[in-house]
Amino acid sequence: MIFSLLWTDMLVWGLLSVLIFLGWGASRSPQVRQQWHTIFRSSIAMASTIILLFYIFFTLLDSVHLRFAIESTESKHEQVQYSEIVSLLDLIFAHNIEGTERTYSEPFALNEYTKSIVVDANGVTKQEYLPLKHVSNRDESVKTSLIAIMMGLSISMIFVLMHILWRSETGFKDTFRLTFQGKTELPWRTAYVTMTLLITLFTWFYMLSFDYHVLGTDKVGGDVLYQSLKSIRxxxxxxxxxxxxxxxxxxxxxxxxxxxxxxxxxxxxxxxxxxxxxxxxxxxxxxxxxxxxxxxxxxxxxxxxxxxxxxxxxxxxxxxxxxxxxxxxxxxxxxxxxxxxxxxxxxxxxxxxxxxxxxxxxxxxxxxxxxxxxxxxxxxxxxxxxxxxxxxxxxxxxxxxxxxxxxxxxxxxxxxxxxxxxxxxxxxxxxxxxxxxxxxxxxxxxxxxxxxxxx
Incomplete structure (x- = not known):
């Protein structure tokens, strides 16, 4: 495996380094720090920032590109061949890339969206909705949804507790109580609720994407959820x-x-x-x-x-x-x-x-x-x-x-x-x-x- 840097990848990671450096420098200025505290005292601004960070997270995932060595059955002295360039987001949604259908299908559908001409065993030509190749039975969807929601809530709770522990000055219990009551200087409760909703929704979509095409497929059978997430970058x-x-x-x-x-x-x-x-x-x-x-x-x-x-x-x-x-x-x-x-x-x-x-x-x-x-x-x-x-x-x-x-x-x-x-x-x-x-x-x-x- 080798890393493959594209031009835009270098710009993204260079920009991230500069922003971290500038943020560290700005945090040392009491006036600048007070201005940004005033900005984030608004619940709407805090929720909007969490959403933007969520989009940036997917941008960074899609900005790490890799190439994997292809195993060769011939002499080991030959030059190593590598696969096509893929990102971390591609690896996470590899099942959607491989699970390409024939044509259109609606979100959470089991069959194709349009009828196709088929010939049955008796030689009779008729039109019917063909089943999708890469979907499973609806009977497991409720169980998968419950597991996904519980997993999303658990992951969110871990992040929330770690952040409360990091910013606690008067003790973890007091900080947790003030946060839950919404009495903190910054609206952390709004930030935690927004983050929990986003993580839970994404976890639900991701786990269901193994069994369904959550947002349907396009003309050539590509998964629309994967395309939408790839377009974020x-x-x-x-x-x-x-x-x-x-x-x-x-x-x-x-x-x-x-x-x-x-x-x-x-x-x-x-x-x-x-x-x-x-x-x-x-x-x-x-x-x-x-x-x-x-x-x-x-x-x-x-x-x-x-x-x-x-x-x-x-x-x-x-x-x-x-x-x-x-x-x-x-x-x-x-x-x-x-x-x-x-x-x-x-x-x-x-x-x-x-x-x-x-x-x-x-x-x-x-x-x-x-x-x-x-x-x-x-x-x-x-x-x-x-x-x-x-x-x-x-x-x-x-x-x-x-x-x-x-x-x-x-x-x-x-x-x-x-x-x-x-x-x-x-x-x-x-x-x-x-x-x-x-x-x-x-x-x-x-x-x-x-x-x-x-x-």
Whole structure:
């Protein structure tokens, strides 16, 4: 077994390391720590954060890729052959990958969704619903559900007790009692309830997935639950990495235009005005299609289809980052123009303080609330943008799992009779929950960090 690092895997784990380092540094600042405590005093913000962490957990599971050695019956001196690249999430749901059906089936169905022409032993041709190959009897579903619920509750209880023990200062019993009564400074009870519901629901889905196709199958018999979970990584990566790519560009150009003014301001204004005038979809389509032509002309660059689709995902992230910074840049320029006229900045200039020092000590700290709010809001918009771009055919590679590809494949299924609704419904629910949680958290961040909200 060897580890196989894709481009996006390196970005994900590098980003996680940076965020852990920044979080450790921010925790040493009493002011920053107090601000985040104020944000998480809201039960809605706490529940939204738990949901987002749940999505990030699946992203990390799908960002560890492995290749296994294939046993060879020939000479041992030959070069070792390896299997296709798989992730930890693929290994967890290997039974769903292997249990591919022939065609459509409804959630928890025992038979195919449409009738097939069969010939019986007497040579009579008739139409009937063929049974699915990889499902079991419904008689065991109740027992499996009870076991799954008990297992999910047990796992959740272990995490809850460990966390209460870790944060207990006045004793475990007192901390447990205050948490159960909802009298803690932060709404830990809400966090524990949300985490318990998510773990129990996932455990129930996972254990039933050995006996049923929980969310049905698509046209070629693929499991929809597995596809929905695999699509989490694509949506989260586009939302997070694109935001972090466009953030330095927006901050650098926006602050420079507002502080230096003159020809610097004119050039930057001309740049983002011109870029904003180009329809975003056309610019993205041109970039993605150019990249597609280059990859088609150089097939030797890639050892597998996964590496090819990963490079296209990375290029799509870069294109979205290049085209998404103009709005935040315009906003930061306007705020910098206002802050640069305030007394503390004027005094710093009078004492001969350098421009870089003014930016780092006076401008950026007073723009952090706008930056944080924009980051969370842009995340939601980019997750939805991926779905729209994949729907029109200029998003991620068609072989890559994404909610946009699921919606694109389901558009014709909605027009058939009988209607196939579960693929579109599953993609919609997973995407809706992610975007809703991000928007609810952004509302709380805006309420707390916006200086105009004195309360």
């Amino acid at each position: 694509t949506g989260v990566l586009i939302g997070i990495l694109t935001t972090l790519i466009m953030l330095p560009v927006a901050i650098l150009l926006g602050v420079s235009a507002g502080l230096f003014r003159g020809w610097v301001d004119d050039v930057i204004q001309y740049l983002y005005t011109t870029l904003s005038s180009i329809p975003g979809v056309l610019l993205i389509a041109a970039g993605v299609l150019s990249m597609q032509v280059m990859m088609n002309n150089n097939p030797t660059w890639f050892e597998s289809t996964l590496e090819r689709s990963d490079l296209r995902l990375l290029f799509l992230i870069l294109i979205l980052g290049i085209t998404s910074w103009t709005g935040l840049c315009r906003l930061l320029r306007a705020e910098t123009l206002k802050i640069s006229q305030m007394e503390f900045v004027t005094a710093a200039k009078a004492f001969g303080v350098g421009k870089l020092t003014i930016i780092s000590r006076h401008i950026i700290p007073n723009l952090m609330h706008i930056i944080l709010i924009s980051v969370v809001l842009d995340f939601s918009g980019l997750v939805l943008a991926e779905a729209v771009l994949s729907y029109v055919g200029v998003g991620v590679d068609p072989t890559m799992h994404s909610w946009g590809n699921m919606i694109n494949q389901a558009r014709l299924e909605m027009a058939r009779d009988p209607m196939v609704w579960w693929s579109l419904f599953s993609a919609f629910v997973f995407m809706f929950i992610l975007v809703l949680a991000a928007n609810l958290l952004s509302d709380r961040v805006q309420t707390v960090l916006d200086p105009r909200n004195k309360s």
